[in-house]
Amino acid sequence: MTVLDVRTWTVVCRFDLLLPERGVAALVGDSQVAIFRGFAGEVYALGNRDPFSDAYVLSRGIVGSRGTVPTVASPMHKQVFSLVTGECLDEPGIAVPVYDVRVRDGDVEVAGP
Template identity: 70%
Template sequence: MTWVNVCGYQNLPPERGVCALVGDRQVALFRTHDGAVHALGNLDPFSGAYVLSRGIVGTRKGEPTVASPLHKQVFSLVTGHCLDEPEITVPVYHVRLDGDLVQVAVSV
């Protein structure tokens, strides 16, 4: 596992997602209301399109979530599980702040 610098924390708009290209992987980064940063794979497993970073960020029973912008399936930002269809999951990436820098852990 290596930590890869992605962008500045100020590049993450509050309660929205952005997508980062890490190697050839698309990683969706989300900054939630409490300031925390979460990272999921950007591929929406239902549609096959790389769009999860463009979903609406919110909560379901307190758990931070994103809803696919195509067909609105909701995914946990913490576990990557789809909360509407539990057998479906998307990859979760470790993410941390180094000062103002957002870093994502990827296996090389």
């Protein structure tokens, strides 16, 4: 069976523009998305809103790891989120949205909702 991917992919920037282990913010439709490049070149996308401060700042957090999980720490009050699942690792039960993201022909693309 073939499942057609009917989602809209939005090109947000060239992959080369992303610094390793740093994030950028992008507008995808009306949504603010934080896009991160991992150390090995992997790309992650989370909602940019920090649920603790209500400010749209997660893209400006420090990227790192906790155990084997790649993470970003909110620049506001340092709560740590998984880049893979969006879950807050410091406050169980709190999470930010995760967006599908891919690199095609050197372009970073985020899937619309």
